[in-house]
Amino acid sequence: MQINGDEVTIDLNMSMDEVINFEEFIRPRIEYIEKIEVEENSTLTSGALLSLLVSIKKTRPEIEIPFLEKMGSTSPVHGTLHWTYHD
Amino acid sequence: MKPNLPQSKKERYLTFFLGDEQYGIEIERIKEIIAMMKITGVPKIPKFMRGVINLRGSIIPVVDTRLRFAMESREADMHTAIIIVEVEKVNIGFIVDRVEEVASIDKASLSEPPKFGSYIDTDFISAVAQMGENVVMILDVIKLFEADEIIDLEQIQNSNTSDA
Amino acid sequence: MTKQEELKAIFIEEAGEIVEKLDVDIIRFEENSNDLELLNEIFRGVHTLKGNSNAFGFTRLGEFVHHFEDLLDYYRSTKESIEENNLELFVESVDVVREVMRCELDSIEILPKSYAECLEKIKILLDIKKNRPKPVIEQKSEETLKDLAFEFALDTLDEQEDEQRDEVEKSIKFHQSIQTDGLNLYKIDLTLDSDSYKRGFDYFVFLKILGERTTHLESFFDMQNIQTLDEFKSDENSITKVTIVILTPFVYTEVEEVFEFLFDHEYSIALIAPLVVEQKTQAEVKSISSLSKTSETVESTASKTSTTSSNANMPKSTIRIDTFKVDELFDSVGELVIAQNFIAQSEKIRSIEDESINRTIETLSKITKKIQDRVMSLRMVAIKDTFEKMKRVVRDTSKKTGKEIHLIIQGEETEIDKTMIDNLSDPLIHIIRNAIDHGLESCGDERVSAGKDAEGVITLKAFHKSGNIVISVSDDGRGINKDRVLKKAIERGVVSENENLTDSQIFALIMQPGFSTAEVISDLSGRGVGLDVVKTSIEKLRGKIEIDSKEGQGTTFSIILPLTLAIIDGMLVQTADETYIIPTLSVVESFRPQREIVHIFKGKGEFVNLRGECIPIIRLSDVFDLNAKKIEAWDAILVCVETEAGRIAILVDELLGRQQVVIKTLGKSLSKLKEISGGAILGNGDIALILNVDELRPLGEISHV
Numbered sequence: 001m002q003i004n005g006d007e008v009t010i011d012l013n014m015s016m017d018e019v020i021n022f023e024e025f026i027r028p029r030i031e032y033i034e035k036i037e038v039e040e041n042s043t044l045t046s047g048a049l050l051s052l053l054v055s056i057k058k059t060r061p062e063i064e065i066p067f068l069e070k071m072g073s074t075s076p077v078h079g080t081l082h083w084t085y086h087d
Numbered sequence: 088m089k090p091n092l093p094q095s096k097k098e099r100y101l102t103f104f105l106g107d108e109q110y111g112i113e114i115e116r117i118k119e120i121i122a123m124m125k126i127t128g129v130p131k132i133p134k135f136m137r138g139v140i141n142l143r144g145s146i147i148p149v150v151d152t153r154l155r156f157a158m159e160s161r162e163a164d165m166h167t168a169i170i171i172v173e174v175e176k177v178n179i180g181f182i183v184d185r186v187e188e189v190a191s192i193d194k195a196s197l198s199e200p201p202k203f204g205s206y207i208d209t210d211f212i213s214a215v216a217q218m219g220e221n222v223v224m225i226l227d228v229i230k231l232f233e234a235d236e237i238i239d240l241e242q243i244q245n246s247n248t249s250d251a
Numbered sequence: 252m253t254k255q256e257e258l259k260a261i262f263i264e265e266a267g268e269i270v271e272k273l274d275v276d277i278i279r280f281e282e283n284s285n286d287l288e289l290l291n292e293i294f295r296g297v298h299t300l301k302g303n304s305n306a307f308g309f310t311r312l313g314e315f316v317h318h319f320e321d322l323l324d325y326y327r328s329t330k331e332s333i334e335e336n337n338l339e340l341f342v343e344s345v346d347v348v349r350e351v352m353r354c355e356l357d358s359i360e361i362l363p364k365s366y367a368e369c370l371e372k373i374k375i376l377l378d379i380k381k382n383r384p385k386p387v388i389e390q391k392s393e394e395t396l397k398d399l400a401f402e403f404a405l406d407t408l409d410e411q412e413d414e415q416r417d418e419v420e421k422s423i424k425f426h427q428s429i430q431t432d433g434l435n436l437y438k439i440d441l442t443l444d445s446d447s448y449k450r451g452f453d454y455f456v457f458l459k460i461l462g463e464r465t466t467h468l469e470s471f472f473d474m475q476n477i478q479t480l481d482e483f484k485s486d487e488n489s490i491t492k493v494t495i496v497i498l499t500p501f502v503y504t505e506v507e508e509v510f511e512f513l514f515d516h517e518y519s520i521a522l523i524a525p526l527v528v529e530q531k532t533q534a535e536v537k538s539i540s541s542l543s544k545t546s547e548t549v550e551s552t553a554s555k556t557s558t559t560s561s562n563a564n565m566p567k568s569t570i571r572i573d574t575f576k577v578d579e580l581f582d583s584v585g586e587l588v589i590a591q592n593f594i595a596q597s598e599k600i601r602s603i604e605d606e607s608i609n610r611t612i613e614t615l616s617k618i619t620k621k622i623q624d625r626v627m628s629l630r631m632v633a634i635k636d637t638f639e640k641m642k643r644v645v646r647d648t649s650k651k652t653g654k655e656i657h658l659i660i661q662g663e664e665t666e667i668d669k670t671m672i673d674n675l676s677d678p679l680i681h682i683i684r685n686a687i688d689h690g691l692e693s694c695g696d697e698r699v700s701a702g703k704d705a706e707g708v709i710t711l712k713a714f715h716k717s718g719n720i721v722i723s724v725s726d727d728g729r730g731i732n733k734d735r736v737l738k739k740a741i742e743r744g745v746v747s748e749n750e751n752l753t754d755s756q757i758f759a760l761i762m763q764p765g766f767s768t769a770e771v772i773s774d775l776s777g778r779g780v781g782l783d784v785v786k787t788s789i790e791k792l793r794g795k796i797e798i799d800s801k802e803g804q805g806t807t808f809s810i811i812l813p814l815t816l817a818i819i820d821g822m823l824v825q826t827a828d829e830t831y832i833i834p835t836l837s838v839v840e841s842f843r844p845q846r847e848i849v850h851i852f853k854g855k856g857e858f859v860n861l862r863g864e865c866i867p868i869i870r871l872s873d874v875f876d877l878n879a880k881k882i883e884a885w886d887a888i889l890v891c892v893e894t895e896a897g898r899i900a901i902l903v904d905e906l907l908g909r910q911q912v913v914i915k916t917l918g919k920s921l922s923k924l925k926e927i928s929g930g931a932i933l934g935n936g937d938i939a940l941i942l943n944v945d946e947l948r949p950l951g952e953i954s955h956v
Contacts, residue, residue: 130927144582
């Protein structure tokens with residue numbers, strides 16, 4: 001995870017512990033983060049991170065999360081994924 | 088494919104003689120009429136086929152119509168002609184004794200062909216016309232061509248291109 | 252044809268040409284992937300296809316080329332160098348384009364497996380390059396509607412559920428359309444409990460497992476019930492449902508196994524029945540000619556050769572002409588030649604002793620010949636394109652067999668009649684594959700120990716020779732073992748023991764149908780498979796195949812074809828006042844035999860002893876039942892010809908000369924005669940029949956094979 005001012009860049013490939021850490025990191029800083037980017041060539045491996053990103057988005061919709069906003073992703077391992085989260 | 092009996096009121100036919108019998112063919116099927124000319128023999132062909140002729144660069148098979156209709160063949164004389172008939176772009180020549188005229192025949196004058204008592208297979212006669220005193224037998228050339236396997240209605244495309 | 256149909260026909264034709272060019276270009280590009288100009292060419296071709304395919308409703312093609320174009324665009328604008336396996340993807344994609352186009356044009360519902368696979372790969376690659384994942388089915392952008400819904404919080408849950416249901420339905424339909432035999436379509440609903448992570452289960456893990464067993468996998472995550480951060484807990488699963496659509500060869504029980512450790516309520520699997528569509532047979536799919544045959548056209552160029560080279564410095568001026576029109580022109584010129592011949596040879600005209608008339612007739616002759624030559628050349632195209640296609644074949648076969656190959660091409664500018672080119676491809680491909688597969692040694696070591704380079708050499712040559720065009724394929728491999736071939740042929744009853752066969756006749760045996768089905772003959776393994784078909788195809792073009800080989804050094808297959816199908820070079824002969832034509836291609840020699848060398852064997856017929864070889868004499872008058880006064884062989888002329896069944900000597904009264912004549916078919920009713928292959932009109936207007944020498948048999952029905 002890298003922080004660049006108000007922008008965070010994460011590796012999508014996180015273990016459960018890493019996801020929990022990220023969750024704890026974001027909570028207090030939710031008001032200051034403007035954008036969450038993902039590392040090139042990283043792919044999701046767990047529903048936990050995806051859920052967390054959705055939760056972050058729902059908490060504060062102004063945060064830009066380009067990866068999430070595409071509503072889907074494709075990888076040779078998992079095939080094509082689609083998601084929706086708007087409330 | 089045209090039905091056996093013509094649809095319009097008056098149809099025009101080219102009439103010709105084989106011996107004493109008079110026959111007619113729809114004028115649309117006639118490509119041209121030529122005088123008797125040199126026929127090149129082709130080995131092992133049906134008896135009623137005389138061979139082929141050179142018609143301005145195209146090779147066209149020629150039928151001895153008399154033999155085809157189970158009559159005796161006869162020497163050509165100055166009246167003998169070859170009628171070039173065209174069906175689905177395939178041309179065949181028919182040798183006839185004498186070409187008569189182009190006649191307009193009323194549909195009303197046409198009647199069903201007799202089932203027996205004729206020289207030729209009555210399948211080939213689509214109708215019989217009364218023209219004054221004479222009886223003209225109208226030929227169904229499509230059936231004639233089909234019977235000789237000159238055309239194959241399913242493969243009509245193949246019988247063309249390089250011929251003409 | 253309506254205007255729309257006309258435009259569509261033009262598109263189909265142009266699309267066909269674009270694909271052909273893509274085929275050639277992509278191979279060139281593979282050889283030199285730094286050629287940006289070439290990449291641009293390829294991009295342009297795909298781009299044009301994209302624009303037109305959607306316009307004409309070829310949406311599947313459109314979809315594919317759209318993404319392919321994106322990928323090409325990426326590389327050409329970033330000028331990034333392309334990795335090897337991605338180059339493979341490019342080549343594969345061109346193949347898919349061709350396949351999809353065929354499917355679209357033939358209205359085939361089911362796309363080949365490669366379509367989805369390749370498209371997937373392109374998208375993945377694009378994702379990686381642009382880091383922008385793109386869902387296969389693009390959801391309608393209903394952002395505004397959703398925002399409003401958010402404001403009013405009205406029935407949003409239902410709407411979204413419906414929406415995702417729609418997406419799932421769409422996905423199922425799509426997968427049904429690409430479903431092939433052996434693949435099953437399942438819809439799996441996963442509704443994991445919130446403690447699933449603690450039990451060790453994650454949706455993604457299941458997806459990964461399923462991904463190992465599938466050709467196509469798509470999932471829809473329902474994230475509606477995820478709370479905001481104040482209540483959210485990462486280690487509790489809050490994704491209520493994931494719907495998975497999967498196309499896999501595995502049966503129901505095997506799919507079920509994947510979820511065996513879940514609670515029953517957490518998953519449900521449904522097998523979706525395949526769509527019942529009219530299946531077109533492979534044969535219909537293979538009618539590639541449908542690609543461009545509403546009206547076949549040929550590009551007529553200002554100069555003699557036509558070129559598709561992207562490196563052409565000067566664009567040649569070309570026009571499109573219907574081949575039908577060229578054929579008609581050709582026919583008319585043929586008639587012109589005949590008429591002109593008649594005048595030139597007419598006794599009456601020759602007897603007019605007028606200087607200017609004679610000169611004019613001469614001029615007429617020359618001009619007619621020129622016109623004939625020029626019209627003939629309209630039908631001629633360089634064999635270059637066909638050879639270019641062969642590069643691809645060599646490459647593919649090389650990869651498949653794992654053999655290193657160096658391909659040498661010579662004489663690609665040699666011209667051949669356009670009508671023949673289409674029928675030449677398949678036989679050539681077969682011969683080349685054979686040469687690589689069986690002709691060349693299986694590994695570099697074997698070659699090196701034989702004193703050759705590890706890399707095998709295949710030489711593809713085209714050249715004109717005595718009025719014919721020769722196309723040869725040579726390999727520098729093992730060569731053919733004559734003795735083995737002969738032995739096997741005798742064993743199989745293809746030839747009898749005491750036949751006196753020349754080397755070339757022995758080699759030719761491998762093209763016999765009896766031979767092709769022979770089992771493995773060690774180093775001849777499989778050689779001969781399909782060669783009999785090749786032989787028949789070439790013979791249909793009125794050509795022949797000659798094989799030459801030296802053990803340990805290599806083999807050469809030579810395809811000899813007449814320059815054009817419409818004209819034949821023939822020897823005019825006369826028997827019983829009839830004129831016949833014997834194709835010069837088959838003629839070995841002609842002579843008047845001495846009485847001593849003619850023999851008659853009781854019950855077997857006449858023979859002539861030609862320099863030790865006993866050749867059966869065939870009298871045309873017998874074959875054709877002609878009325879001819881019998882002349883002795885030594886008073887007549889014997890024309891010795893080479894036939895499938897060996898050599899025969901045709902007995903004729905006279906030799907009339909050698910001529911090039913235009914072949915005319917005799918029409919369906921007469922073409923049943925197998926001894927005659929057609930008719931020709933001579934200068935004097937007479938008709939001469941062209942003999943099919945392979946069908947001539949002596950009365951005693953003696954044949955070598």
